[in-house]
Amino acid sequence: MKVHWREISSASNSFAALAAACEVHGYHLEATKEPCPDVTCYSLNSITERSYRDEIAGADCITIAGGPHASARYSDVAQYADYVVVGEGEYTLPALLATIEEGRDPPPGVATARGYTPARHTVLLDGYPPFSEVKGFIEITRGCPFGCGYCQTPRLFGRCMRHRSVDEISRYAARFRDIRFVTPNAFAYGSDGVHLRLDRVERLLRSLNGRIYFGTFPGEVRPECVSQQSIDLILDYCANTRLHFGAQSGSDRVLRLLHRGHTVEDVVRAVDLCRENGLVPVVDFILGLPFESDDDQRATLDLVRLVTRAGKAHIHYFMPLPRTPLQNSRPRSLLPETEKVLGRLALGGRITGSWMDHEIRFFRHSPHL
Incomplete structure (x- = not known):
């Protein structure tokens, strides 16, 4: 067959x-x-x-x-x-x-x-190779303990993080000169996703040979996980000069409604730490969230401006995805001032993304799972 x-x-x-x-x-x-x-x-x-x-x-x-x-x-x-x-x-x-x-x-x-009939199993990552003849990024972790309202990941793969072992990751990473990973939060490797085990992250990084790209697409991090200790791991072991993490909103009210599990202050602190250590922060935002007020959207725009002084922002327009808490929600329109500021920042090369056309995200970008 x-x-x-x-x-x-x-x-x-x-x-x-x-x-x-x-x-x-x-x-x-x-x-x-x-x-x-x-x-x-x-x-x-x-x-x-x-x-x-x-x-x-x-x-x-x-x-x-x-x-x-x-x-x-x-x-x-x-x-x-x-x-x-x-x-x-x-x-x-x-x-x-x-x-x-x-x-x-x-x-x-x-x-x-x-x-x-639902499946009666959960995949053990070490039970299957991450790739064979067809090469792909190495998936090191599956599942996410957070319940962000717009995200399918915990609904598809569960809220219990499963990790591929260091030995298996190292074995397949040896086939690459440039090593990149798939994970919902690179700094959460080896942990439950809430209480970090950076000692296990260091053990993983220390086991690899080659140019390591960690905390970049398609294996970003969360802003509250960015600390001097975690950044030191990037500086000591990795080749990337950027760190990619999600802010999603500049409003603490919206972050609470999304169940993001972090604050605007966490994002600002992560941006500052990147800048102080010579890393370029690349920060994701979602605009047009259904419960976003004009003031919330303006607060997000302010945070985008702050981020782009030191790094880059990646902007998406909210899209309700099936099997998420926000699946039946409608996106709200962008304010004229928002469109104007985003256009100016895009022309200056400070932001990327698809805040006007969802399909750009999937047909011109993203080898995500």
Whole structure:
């Protein structure tokens, strides 16, 4: 049975991880630019799903859809895809391929138009290679203890952090000259995500050979985790001159409503520490949040201005994602003064992002899982 993977730029790291997992079970995933027999797999987020829905529905082959959107809206996606892998795919996708080949019913964790039985497992990261023939960034941690209202990560992967072991990370990192990681919070490696274990982070960094990029895309950090001790690890072991973290809002009221778990002061402190230590802060913001008042938006704009004096800001317009607390919320409009300031900062090269067009984020950027 031939198994293909539909190439989608925003899902390149998923391809690397799932191709490696399937290889363990004797299945080779061949990249394709169109659906091909016998089986074609897709990884969809809430933007790319719009572009591939009709293709999947009309494909003259068995189709399997997965990814964040398919996992969150599996009943909808199962109306046009033959099978939907819900949640983590390393175990479920090879198991599904085996049942297709043998003519059996799909395993738990797979939805069809006939129904869905939840998976009864959680993936142990050391149980699967992060990549094989198809190289990808090394995923070192999965899951997040925080419940940010806009984010799918804890809803898809749980709030208990799971870490790949230092030995496994080091073994695969040896295949790269430049080493980059996938993680929801790089400084949380080896910890529960709330109480940091920087000794374990140091052990990881010390085990690696090559140019290490830690705390940068696609493995950012949280602002309250930025301290002199954590920055010293970057300066001592890493090649990056930037540190990437999320502020999301310049309003403490909005941060509380988002359940972010940090304050504006934490963001300002992190920016100052970066500047004092010669690192460029790259800070994420979300504008147009549904409960954002005019004053809240202006406060965010003030924080963007502060950040861009010392570094760069990455701006997104709020997009409600399925299976999050804010999934049914509507974004509010940007103030004219906000659009004016953002335009001026963009022309000066101080900000990037997609505050006017969601699709820029996924079709011109981001190999995120």
